[in-house]
Amino acid sequence: MNDPNGLVYHNGKYHLFYQYYPDGIVWGPMHWGHAESTDLLHWKQLPVALYPDTLGWIFSGSAVIDKHNTAGFGKNAMIAIYTYHNDDIWKAGKKNTESQALAYSLDEGKTWTKYKANPVLNNSGEQDFRDPKVFWHQGTSKWIMALAVGDKIKLFSSQNLKEWQEESVFKPTEKNTELGVWECPDLFSMKTDSGETKWIMIINHGDKGPNGGSCTRYFIGDFDGKTFTQTQNAKWLDHGTDYYAAVTFSNVPNDKKIVLGWMSNWQYATKVPTEVWRSAMTLPRELELIKDKNGYYLNQKMVSQLAAVTKPIFSKANVATPFEKKEIDLSQSEVRFDFSQPTDAMITLSNTKGELFTITIAGNIVVTDRSHSGQTAFHESFAAKPQVMSVEDRITSVQLVLDKSSVEILLNGGKYSMTNLCFPTEAYSEIKIITKDSIALSNFTVNAISRIW
Ligand code: FRU
Numbered sequence: 001m002n003d004p005n006g007l008v009y010h011n012g013k014y015h016l017f018y019q020y021y022p023d024g025i026v027w028g029p030m031h032w033g034h035a036e037s038t039d040l041l042h043w044k045q046l047p048v049a050l051y052p053d054t055l056g057w058i059f060s061g062s063a064v065i066d067k068h069n070t071a072g073f074g075k076n077a078m079i080a081i082y083t084y085h086n087d088d089i090w091k092a093g094k095k096n097t098e099s100q101a102l103a104y105s106l107d108e109g110k111t112w113t114k115y116k117a118n119p120v121l122n123n124s125g126e127q128d129f130r131d132p133k134v135f136w137h138q139g140t141s142k143w144i145m146a147l148a149v150g151d152k153i154k155l156f157s158s159q160n161l162k163e164w165q166e167e168s169v170f171k172p173t174e175k176n177t178e179l180g181v182w183e184c185p186d187l188f189s190m191k192t193d194s195g196e197t198k199w200i201m202i203i204n205h206g207d208k209g210p211n212g213g214s215c216t217r218y219f220i221g222d223f224d225g226k227t228f229t230q231t232q233n234a235k236w237l238d239h240g241t242d243y244y245a246a247v248t249f250s251n252v253p254n255d256k257k258i259v260l261g262w263m264s265n266w267q268y269a270t271k272v273p274t275e276v277w278r279s280a281m282t283l284p285r286e287l288e289l290i291k292d293k294n295g296y297y298l299n300q301k302m303v304s305q306l307a308a309v310t311k312p313i314f315s316k317a318n319v320a321t322p323f324e325k326k327e328i329d330l331s332q333s334e335v336r337f338d339f340s341q342p343t344d345a346m347i348t349l350s351n352t353k354g355e356l357f358t359i360t361i362a363g364n365i366v367v368t369d370r371s372h373s374g375q376t377a378f379h380e381s382f383a384a385k386p387q388v389m390s391v392e393d394r395i396t397s398v399q400l401v402l403d404k405s406s407v408e409i410l411l412n413g414g415k416y417s418m419t420n421l422c423f424p425t426e427a428y429s430e431i432k433i434i435t436k437d438s439i440a441l442s443n444f445t446v447n448a449i450s451r452i453w
Contacts, residue, residue, distance in 0.1 A: 001279050002269065003131075003184060003245035004260045005032055006049075006063030006080050009252045014040055015109050016260070016281070017049055017080070019060060019245075025278040026270040030057040032082065034109060039305045040258065040284045042452045049080070049112050050103055055119065056084035059098070060131040060184055064161075065251050066104075070143070071161045073104040073115075079161060080104070080112070081145065083130035084119055090127070098129040100147070102161060121164045126150040131184045133247060134161070140225040146185040146201070153185045153203060155228065168227040170201065172219060172234060179215070180207025186247045187228060190257060190289035190298075198289060198296055199223040201230070202237065202259075204245050206266055210236055211387040213267035214244035220289075220296045232295045239389035240368070240418035241265050242406065243282060257287040258303060263406055263419060268379035273423050274405070282408060282419055283401060290415075294392055300414040302401065310334055310447035319444045321345075321435040331427030334447040335400040340440040342394035349400075349407070349428040357407055357422050361395050366411065366418070374424035391416050401449070402428065 006017035013036045020033030032050035035043040050058045061082030069075045080103045090097040099119035103112045123129045126149050133146045137157075145156040145164060152171045156164040186202040201219045209215025216237040221230040237246055238261065246261035261282045264272065269279060285300040314328060319337075330349060339345070344363065350356035357373045359366065369386040370376065376383035393412065401408040404427070409418040433441065 001033060001262075002027065002264070003060045003262050004247060004281055005060050005082070007247060007249040007260060008063040008065060008078065009249055010065050010078060010108060013038055013108065014249060015063065015078070016043065017063065017109075018281075020048065022048060025275070029087070030059055030085070032058050032080070036109065039308070040303050041305050041309060046110065049105075049109065050082065050114075053114070055099070055101065056086040059083035059085045060245065061100070062133045062247070063250065064134055064136065064143070066161070070159060071102070071104070074106050078105045078109050081132045081134045081161065083132065085130065095125050095127045096123040097127055099123055100132050100145070100164075115162070117162070120162050121145075121147075121156065124149070128181055128183075133184075133186045135188060135250060137225055142225070144187065144225075146187040148182040148185050148203070151182055153182065153201065153228075155187070155226070157226070170228045170230075172230060174233055178208055179205040180209075181205065184245045184247055187223065188248055188257060189223070190287065192289050192291050192296070194291075196291065198231075199228060200289070200298065201228055202246060202248075209241070210239055210389075211241050212381055212385065213241060213265040216243055216246045216261065218298060235297060237261075237298065237300075238417045238419050239387065240409070240420045241267075241387055242421045243417075243419040248287070258284050259287055259300070260284050261419070263421065267381045271379045272421065273375045273378050280403070280406070285414075285417075288414075297415065300410060300417050302399070302410070306334075306449075309450045309452065311450070312445055313448045314444075314446040316444045318440045318442050320440055321433055321438050323441060323444075324430070324432045325446070326430045328429060328431065328446060329427060329448065330402050330429060330431065330446070331404055332449040332451065333402050334449055335402070335431060335445070336398065336447075337433075337441040337444040338397045339395065340442055342396065343435045343437065343439055345395075345433060345435045347398065347400075348430075348432040349402070350430045350432070351424055351426045351428050353426050355424045355426070355428075357420075357424075357428065359409065364391050364394070365389070366391060366395065366416070368407075368409070368418055368420055370420060370422045373422035376423070387418065387420065389416060389418055
C-alpha cells in the first residue's frame with residue numbers, strides 16, 4: 001500500500017482507504033483498500049472499495065459526507081473523489097493521463113457505485129493532474145477541491161461535486177523548483193488558542209525532500225473562498241525520510257484535524273526488506289495551530305487514544321545522565337523524558353547484536369543515523385546519509401514511538417517531528433542517553449504498546 005485516501009469520519013467510525021495493489025507487494029494497478037476503526041488504533045480490514053476499470057487505475061483522493069445531498073446520490077452519502085490514472089496514455093508519454101471521478105456509498109463505505117458520467121473533471125493538458133482533496137466551504141456554500149497540477153496547486157469549486165469551475169492557482173512565493181513532483185494536497189482552516197483563524201495548505205513532493213526523497217511541507221495563509229494566499233514561508237510537516245502523502249480526516253467531531261502519513265519513501269518503498277506486508281501508516285496525529293514569536297506552526301500530538309494501549313514498564317521521576325537501561329523490550333514501545341536543562345545529547349537505541357539507531361542533539365541541530373540500525377543494504381539511499389533537522393529552539397522534551405521497523409520522534413511536545421524506518425534483525429532492547437555534562441532527565445518513562453491485531 002501507499003497513500004492514505006478518503007480519510008473520513010462517519011457515524012462513529014474513522015474510514016481509512018488507501019492506495020493498494022492487491023496482487024503484489026510492489027506498486028502496480030492501484031485500487032482503494034479499506035479499513036475502519038472506532039479509535040484510530042484498532043483497524044478492521046474491509047473488502048477493496050474501488051477497483052480499476054476502463055477509465056484507469058484508482059489513484060489518490062478524498063471522501064466527504066454529503067449532508068445536504070448536493071450530488072443527488074442520497075442524503076449523507078459517503079462520496080469518494082479520486083483520480084483515474086490511464087497508464088497506457090502515460091506510458092505513451094502523452095498528456096491527459098489523469099482525470100477526477102466520483103463514487104458513492106450509501107452503506108458506510110461497504111459497497112460503492114461509480115458515478116455513471118465519470119470523469120467529472122478532465123485534464124487540462126498537464127501530465128500530473130491528481131489527488132483531489134475536497135471540503136465544504138461554509139462561506140461560499142460550495143465544495144472546494146485542491147488538486148496537484150504539474151508544479152502548482154489548483155483550486156476548483158462546485159455546488160454538486162459534478163461540475164467544477166477553476167477558481168485559482170497556488171504557487172508558493174519562495175523558489176521551489178528543486179522539489180519533486182507535486183502530489184496529495186490538503187487545504188483546511190484551524191484556529192489558534194486565542195481564536196485566530198488561519199488556513200493551512202499541505203503539499204507532498206515525490207522527491208528531493210530535506211533528507212532525500214519524498215517529503216511533506218505546509219503553508220500557512222488565508223483563503224477567501226477562491227484563492228489561497230500564503231502569509232509565511234513553508235515548513236516541513238515532518239523532517240524524517242518516512243512521512244509522505246500526509247492528509248487530514250474530513251468530518252471529525254469538534255473539527256479536530258487528525259493527520260495520517262504513509263510511513264515510507266518512494267526512493268526505496270518497493271525494496272524495503274518485508275515480505276507478507278509492505279508499508280504502514282504513521283500513528284494518527286492531532287494537529288494544533290500555534291502562534292509563537294516566529295509566526296504560526298502546526299504542533300503534532302499522537303492521538304490521545306494511544307494512552308489506552310500503553311502500559312509503563314519502566315518509570316522514574318528523575319534519572320541522571322549518562323543513563324543506560326538494558327534488557328527492556330522496545331519492539332513496540334513509547335519512550336518519553338524531559339531534559340532538566342538544554343544540553344547536547346545522544347540517544348542510542350540498540351540490541352544485543354550491536355545494531356543501533358542514534359539521535360544526536362547538537363545545539364539547534366538534530367540528527368538521526370540509521371547506518372548501523374540493522375538491514376540497510378536493500379537500497380543505496382536508505383542509510384547513505386544521516387537525517388538532519390534544524391530547530392528554532394533548544395530541545396526540552398523527547399517522545400519516541402517505536403514499532404518493529406519504525407521510530408517516530410516528536411520533540412518539544414510535537415513542535416518538531418522526524419519519522420524514520422529501520423529494520424533491526426532483533427528488537428532494540430537497550431536505551432542509552434549521554435549528555436555533555438551530567439544532568440537530570442525528568443519524567444523518564446518507557447511504555448509497552450500492546451498489539452492492535
Ligand atoms: C503519491 C502518489 C499519488 C498518486 C498515488 C499513486 O504517493 O504518487 O500522487 O495518486 O501515489 O499510487
